[in-house]
Amino acid sequence: xxxxxxxxxxxxxxxxxxxxxxxxxxxxxxxxxxxxxxxxxxxxxxxxxxxxxxxxxxxxxxxxxxxxxxxxxxxxxxxxxxxxxxxxxxxxxxxxxxxxxxxxxxxxxxxxxxxxxxxxxxxxxxxxxxxxxxxxxxxxxxxxxxxxxxxxxxxxxxxxxxxxxxxxxxxxxxxxxxxxxxxxxxxxxxxxxxxxxxxxxxxxxxxxxxxxxxxxxxxxxxxxxxxxxxxxxxxxxxxxxxxxxxxxxxxxxxxx
Amino acid sequence: xxxxxxxxxxxxxxxxxxxxxxxxxxxxxxxxxxxxxxxxxxxxxxxxxxxxxxxxxxxxxxxxxxxxxxxxxxxxxxxxxxxxxxxxxxxxxxxxxxxxxxxxxxxxxxxxxxxxxxxxxxxxxxxxxxxxxxxxxxxxxxxxxxxxxxxxxxxxxxxxxxxxxxxxxxxxxxxxxxxxxxxxxxxxxxxxxxxxxxxxxxxxxxxxxxxxxxxxxxxxxxxxxxxxxxxxxxxxxxxxxxxxxxxxxxxxxxxx
DNA sequence: CGTATCGTTGACTCTCGTCAATGGCAGTGG
DNA sequence: CCACTGCCATTGACGAGAGTCAACGATACG
Numbered sequence: 001x002x003x004x005x006x007x008x009x010x011x012x013x014x015x016x017x018x019x020x021x022x023x024x025x026x027x028x029x030x031x032x033x034x035x036x037x038x039x040x041x042x043x044x045x046x047x048x049x050x051x052x053x054x055x056x057x058x059x060x061x062x063x064x065x066x067x068x069x070x071x072x073x074x075x076x077x078x079x080x081x082x083x084x085x086x087x088x089x090x091x092x093x094x095x096x097x098x099x100x101x102x103x104x105x106x107x108x109x110x111x112x113x114x115x116x117x118x119x120x121x122x123x124x125x126x127x128x129x130x131x132x133x134x135x136x137x138x139x140x141x142x143x144x145x146x147x148x149x150x151x152x153x154x155x156x157x158x159x160x161x162x163x164x165x166x167x168x169x170x171x172x173x174x175x176x177x178x179x180x181x182x183x184x185x186x187x188x189x190x191x192x193x194x195x196x197x198x199x200x201x202x203x204x205x206x207x208x209x210x211x212x213x214x215x216x217x218x219x220x221x222x223x224x225x226x227x228x229x230x231x232x233x234x235x236x237x238x239x240x241x242x243x244x245x246x247x248x249x250x251x252x253x254x255x256x
Numbered sequence: 257x258x259x260x261x262x263x264x265x266x267x268x269x270x271x272x273x274x275x276x277x278x279x280x281x282x283x284x285x286x287x288x289x290x291x292x293x294x295x296x297x298x299x300x301x302x303x304x305x306x307x308x309x310x311x312x313x314x315x316x317x318x319x320x321x322x323x324x325x326x327x328x329x330x331x332x333x334x335x336x337x338x339x340x341x342x343x344x345x346x347x348x349x350x351x352x353x354x355x356x357x358x359x360x361x362x363x364x365x366x367x368x369x370x371x372x373x374x375x376x377x378x379x380x381x382x383x384x385x386x387x388x389x390x391x392x393x394x395x396x397x398x399x400x401x402x403x404x405x406x407x408x409x410x411x412x413x414x415x416x417x418x419x420x421x422x423x424x425x426x427x428x429x430x431x432x433x434x435x436x437x438x439x440x441x442x443x444x445x446x447x448x449x450x451x452x453x454x455x456x457x458x459x460x461x462x463x464x465x466x467x468x469x470x471x472x473x474x475x476x477x478x479x480x481x482x483x484x485x486x487x488x489x490x491x492x493x494x495x496x497x498x499x500x501x502x503x504x505x506x507x508x509x510x511x512x
Numbered sequence: 513c514g515t516a517t518c519g520t521t522g523a524c525t526c527t528c529g530t531c532a533a534t535g536g537c538a539g540t541g542g
Numbered sequence: 543c544c545a546c547t548g549c550c551a552t553t554g555a556c557g558a559g560a561g562t563c564a565a566c567g568a569t570a571c572g
Contacts, residue, residue: 046495062397070397086501087383089492092390109501115371115378116505122371127343134348136392141318141326144399144444148560179518188400190561195520211569212518236345239302245342245365249372404528435550446529451552468550 005077006052008167010124015238015246020121023114028052028104034097040081041095047085050108053077056101057177061185062093071186073135074098074159078166082108083129099177120246134232143188146227149197151187153226156207156216161233174216180209201225261333262308264423266380271494271502276377279370284308284360290353296337297351303341306364309333312357313433317441318349327442329391330354330415334422338364339385355433376502390488399444402483405453407443409482412463412472417489430472436465457481 010016010024031054034040040051040058058075072093075081081095086108115122138158142151156176163173184194198214201207206218206225216222223230266272266280287310290296296307296314314331328349331337337351342364371378394414398407412432419429440450454470457463462474462481472478479486 048495048497060393062393064401068401070401072393072396084379084382084386086498087379087386087494089495092488093393109497112375112379112501112505116375117372119368119372123340123343123368126340130340130343133389133392136389136396137316137318137328137349140328140392140395140399143396144442145320145324145326180520181518191518192520192562193560196560199520209519232348238343239304239345241304241365242342245368249368436552437550447550448530448552449528452528455552465551 005054005166005168009078009128009165013124013127013238015243016120016124020118020124023118023121027106027110027114028054030106031102031104034101034103036097036099036101038097038101039094040097040101040103041091041093043091043094045091047082047088047091048107048109049105050083050085050111051081051103051105053079053081054102054104057098058095058101059098059182059186060093060095069185070188071182073132073139074186076159076162076166077168078128079132080125080128083111083125084108086111098182119249123242123246138232148187148189148193149200150226151189152183152194152197153201153206153222154228155183155187155226156214157219157223157226157228158233160216160219160222161230165233174219176214176216177212178214179212183214261310261422261424265334265384265421269380269383269494271499272376272380276374276380279374279377283362283366283370284310286362287358287360290357290359292353292355292357294353294357295350296353296357296359297347297349299347299350301347303338303344303347304363304365305361306339306341306367307337307359307361309335309337310358310360313354314351314357315354315438315442316349316351325441326444327438329388329395330442332415332418332422333424334384335388336381336384339367339381340364342367354438375505379498379502394488395442404443404445404449405456406482407445408439408450408453409457409462409478410484411439411443411482412470413475413479413482413484414489416472416475416478417486421489430475432470432472433468434470435468439470 006024006028007021010021016024041047043062053075055077058081060072060075061069062072063069075095111122111125114125135158142154146154159176160173164170180194180198181191183198184191187194189197198207198209201222202209204218204221204225206216206221208215208217222228262280262284263277266277272280290312297303299318309331311333314337316328316331317325318328319325331351367378367381370381391414398410402410415432416429420426436450436454437447439454440447443450445453454463454465457478458465460474460477460481462472462477464471464473478484
């Protein structure tokens, strides 16, 4: 099914009960698809929907008057957009579909009863939203304190591991739908320099560009070249104390 | 009172009822103080506490084996640390007190009943936590697509406006407890270059360094020099639809 | 068959990092 | 009271990394 990515990730937490998943399925029942290039969120628009990526890639970005664009991060299957949209007036950045995209969307207001009645699910969703913060920290580190080629290799491995984590198979996880211009806009360098760095990785036999995609040929090399420390992506167990708390506040059949 | 900053910010939302504030006061009743240099969170430690900064400065950072350090952002009065700590095993970055600090801390687990019984307060706290994301986006933009001196001026104005926003008076908001080494670690440049950029601002009469502090002399100039667009910091109204939702789910006296 | 996006390369320039040295200032212990 | 130490700020010199400009080939698309 198309929700495998999210289910895959949440199942691995080994934290949710069956009725949590039922509630989740209901939340995600309204599906639609977008074409590559469609805007999921336009900068400045009011935010009312919470969206979950089911399949495909998207990215968050901000365009500036002088033509520059900064890409903040990439949204992969299982990622949530606008978790707390309810409290924010207007979006301050855009979200664009990078590939054809399948998503589920629901009014953010529907999260309020979820928080009241399904504490486990609420915690799990907050956890997903919180993952994002770590990725942003890593992005700051990449751009702020790594050399250009290192940045690029590091980003490749991050995406590769994130894809593996949500259940994409090894083969597919090595194919990233990124152009060199987008790499430049993500990594804070000129597209010319992005090309020079990329060529270096190509010469090392670690990657290649075909068909407006990046193909990772040697993840081990890239991880080393990017000084990649997998710590921040490691799957973590839900602490026992959290399980206890969730159980204490379980309101059972209210959930669905 | 010491909680003025947080109250100030939440009051301006014009969203919480009296019993929300009562609940909040209870959450924040366990106070303590830290000295400058104390670690609030150590990288790798288990996270169980949610902490609110009441007075003083702190910062989030990550140290690397080779001695580099990246500072992600600064925590000012009213900011929350570890909102969703409940779901995360261990911290992946440190938080250090930059000045003497007054904080309130409570076990993250206490948020679960808050979410169940005080939807408005839960939304307001989530909103605070979500503010952080915008600041991280802005930090990425600074480091990724601005020139060095621009970055520095931009950061100064962001901090200045954030301080004003939480009720610090004009005079005090112009004094930032930052050394040039910290600026360098925040902005992704060498400390030598940080000094060069800073000197440029000093020569322009826009700032000066005294006593391990930065003093902002000409915010207007700095805002212009940093290409600062205040949009992302603007106070936003809570949308009417959100008020309605909160009212619908109000469970009244359960809150306290 | 034109047009646009993507990728690539060379040449030139300049921002920025590195290395090194110095001075001021505060704390500390003899 | 004064060496001693450490942190902070500052500056010059040098070189490397990265931006800019410009041009061109390849591929996809209508």
